[in-house]
Each structure stands twice: as C-alpha cells, then as structure tokens.
Amino acid sequence: MATSASRFGARVLTDTLRRPLRDLRISVTDRCNFRCVYCMPKEVFGRDYPFLEREKLLGFEETARLARIFVSLGVQKIRITGGEPLLRPQLERLIAMLARISGLDLTLTTNGALLAEKAQALKDAGLGRVTVSLDSLDDTLFRAMNDVDFPVGRVLAGIDVAARAGLTPLKINVVVKRGVNEHSVLPMARHFRGTGHTLRFIEYMDVGHSNGWRLDDVVSAAEILSIIHAEMPIEPVEPSYRGEVVGRWRYCDGSGEIGVIASVTQPFCKDCSRARLSADGQLFTCLFATTGHDLRSLLRGGASDGDISDAISRVWAARTDRYSQIRSAQTVKLPKVEMSYVGG
Numbered sequence: 597m598a599t600s601a602s603r604f605g606a607r608v609l610t611d612t613l614r615r616p617l618r619d620l621r622i623s624v625t626d627r628c629n630f631r632c633v634y635c636m637p638k639e640v641f642g643r644d645y646p647f648l649e650r651e652k653l654l655g656f657e658e659t660a661r662l663a664r665i666f667v668s669l670g671v672q673k674i675r676i677t678g679g680e681p682l683l684r685p686q687l688e689r690l691i692a693m694l695a696r697i698s699g700l701d702l703t704l705t706t707n708g709a710l711l712a713e714k715a716q717a718l719k720d721a722g723l724g725r726v727t728v729s730l731d732s733l734d735d736t737l738f739r740a741m742n743d744v745d746f747p748v749g750r751v752l753a754g755i756d757v758a759a760r761a762g763l764t765p766l767k768i769n770v771v772v773k774r775g776v777n778e779h780s781v782l783p784m785a786r787h788f789r790g791t792g793h794t795l796r797f798i799e800y801m802d803v804g805h806s807n808g809w810r811l812d813d814v815v816s817a818a819e820i821l822s823i824i825h826a827e828m829p830i831e832p833v834e835p836s837y838r839g840e841v842v843g844r845w846r847y848c849d850g851s852g853e854i855g856v857i858a859s860v861t862q863p864f865c866k867d868c869s870r871a872r873l874s875a876d877g878q879l880f881t882c883l884f885a886t887t888g889h890d891l892r893s894l895l896r897g898g899a900s901d902g903d904i905s906d907a908i909s910r911v912w913a914a915r916t917d918r919y920s921q922i923r924s925a926q927t928v929k930l931p932k933v934e935m936s937y938v939g940g
C-alpha cells in the first residue's frame with residue numbers, strides 16, 4: 597500500500613501520483629430544487645428521471661461512520677453537498693454527528709434557496725461555514741439560469757441570515773458561462789467587495805454528460821480577472837497551502853479577496869487530494885469519473901471498520917486520475933457521472 601511518513605510520524609496514505617487523501621465531499625441527495633442549465637438541464641432531469649430511491653441513500657449513522665473512517669485515513673476537511681443538501685430532511689442531525697469528529701473542518705455548499713430557514717439550526721449543530729452558489733444578481737437572468745423561476749432576493753436573504761448566524765467566512769460560487777452571465781461578473785464583484793464574503797468564479801466544466809458542454813462556452817479565469825482588474829485593481833495572494841485549488845487575488849485597496857477556480861484552463865490534478873462519496877455510498881476518486889466503488893455494500897454486509905478502511909486505502913493507493921490534464925474532444929464524450937449525483 598502506498599504510504600509515506602507524515603510530519604507527525606504517522607503513515608500517510610498516498611495514490612500512484614503521491615497525492616494524499618485530505619478532502620472528502622459527501623453528497624446527501626442527488627435531488628435538487630433548481631435546474632441550473634449547466635448542471636441539471638430540465639430536458640434530462642425531468643419528471644421521469646430515475647433519482648435514487650430512499651432506501652438506497654446512506655442513513656446519517658452510516659455516513660458518519662464512513663466519515664470517521666475517512667478521517668482516520670487522513671481526511672481533514674469534509675464538505676456536505678449534493679444535489680441540494682438542504683433538501684435532505686433534518687440535515688442538522690448529520691451535521692451534529694460530524695461536528696463531534698475532532699479537528700475536522702466542516703463546511704457545506706448550497707444553492708441558498710432554503711438557507712434563511714436552515715442557517716441557525718446548521719450553526720447550532722456545529723457547521724463551520726457555508727459556500728453559496730449564485731450566478732447573477734440580475735433577477736431575470738438568475739431565474740432563467742436556475743430554470744425554476746427562483747428569485748435572487750431569497751438567496752441574498754439566505755446569505756445575510758447565514759452571515760449573521762456566524763457561518764463565516766462565507767464564500768459565493770459563480771459559474772461563468774459565455775453568452776449567459778459573463779456580464780454579471782462586474783456587478784457581482786461590486787456588490788460583494790467590502791462585505792467580507794469571498795466571491796469565487798468557476799470556469800464552466802464538462803461535468804457529467806448531459807450539459808452539452810463546449811470549450812467555446814468557457815470564460816477563462818484570466819478573462820474574468822482582467823474584467824475585474826480593469827475597474828478594481830487586484831493582485832495575487834500566496835496560496836494558503838500546497839494544492840489549494842482556488843487562485844486567490846485581493847483588491848489592491850484592501851477591500852477584500854476574490855478567487856478563481858480554473859479547472860479547465862489551469863488544471864490542478866497534480867495536487868488533487870479529494871475523494872467524493874455519493875448519497876448511495878459509492879466512492880469516487882475524481883469529479884470526472886465514470887465508475888465508483890461500492891462502500892454501501894460493505895457497510896450493510898457487516899464489514900468491520902478495519903475492512904472498510906482497507907477497502908478505501910486500496911482504492912486510493914491505486915488512484916491514477918488526472919482528467920483535467922488529459923481533457924480532449926474524446927474525453928468530453930465519456931459517460932461521466934453527473935455532478936448532482938457525485939457531489940459538486
């Protein structure tokens with residue numbers, strides 16, 4: 597098994613490219629109350645779409661048990677995601693179980709639709725902070741992009757309630773798609789500058805196989821930065837740790853930071869330390885994977901923690917993924933799992 601000595605003397609699990617396992621994204625549902633055009637287009641995710649049945653989803657006890665095993669293997673940060681995680685009833689119960697794992701950085705990504713109602717309960721349960729996805733401040737455009745006519749004002753209200761509840765520092769994810777919302781970049785930067793919330797612009801990616809991705813639709817991080825720099829000068833910030841996927845920039849006048857996630861134009865596979873657990877307990881070692889590894893069968897088949905730990909270690913030790921570095925016209929057509937399923 598691939599291991600090397602850590603700075604604490606313990607053995608560190610590494611993959612074939614010597615990348616440690618540090619981050620885990622846990623999807624708690626594959627369902628969503630939005631139909632963002634770049635993620636769950638309505639034509640594909642319609643009434644007849646075969647979403648996971650209830651009994652296939654991991655229960656909170658099962659999820660928490662896996663989380664503890666992942667932490668014993670080196671995971672330091674867990675992000676709860678989906679689909680839309682706040683659709684999962686009583687999510688705060690799971691948060692409370694995970695918050696008991698000592699030393700863990702616990703966060704959650706949400707579209708913000710239910711955040712105003714849920715923020716305080718999540719905070720009380722022990723959630724550290726949230727990331728809210730928001731692609732435009734223009735109500736008409738936002739309603740069109742979420743494709744369920746959801747008003748932007750309610751997401752903004754959710755952000756305010758979350759900030760007041762102390763789920764900070766709060767991050768706001770913006771996916772930029774050419775011809776759709778690149779005109780929202782400057783208004784977003786103006787609005788959130790000086791608020792303490794960090795905007796993070798994400799290059800539109802070829803996740804899944806249903807969003808009709810084309811390279812021409814990607815607005816590069818370099819282009820986004822130059823749009824902002826022309827009006828509000830920015831300068832680079834040193835990464836906080838090796839392998840940070842976000843390129844960090846700060847406003848030269850000290851009014852805050854922004855980030856760019858350039859997974860298409862500047863792939864960060866070489867430092868990727870992230871695993872993903874789907875809501876039905878499949879382990880994926882890449883966002884662009886086509887198949888997962890079944891941990892639910894182990895959980896429900898009576899495997900011990902040691903057995904499960906060994907199974908995860910074997911999968912990680914054999915990991916070779918570096919999709920974004922080898923992306924091509926051919927790879928784009930692969931039957932990759934959907935982001936709403938594997939956990940964004």
Ligand SMILES: C[S@@+](CC[C@H](N)C(=O)[O-])C[C@H]1O[C@@H](n2cnc3c(N)ncnc32)[C@H](O)[C@@H]1O
Pocket residue numbers: 628634635677678679680681705706707708727728729769770771798799800801802803807935936939940
């Ligand atoms: C899949 S969502 C799940 C969590 C929650 N529903 C939300 O929207 O925040 C996680 C993140 O993935 C981003 N995302 C979805 N599809 C994407 C794509 N094709 N390219 C880049 N980012 C994408 C979303 O904007 C969101 O910030």
Ligand code: SF4
Pocket residue numbers: 628629630631632635636678679680707729936940
């Ligand atoms: S990005 Fe999030 S909110 Fe939008 S459809 Fe995907 S899972 Fe839902």
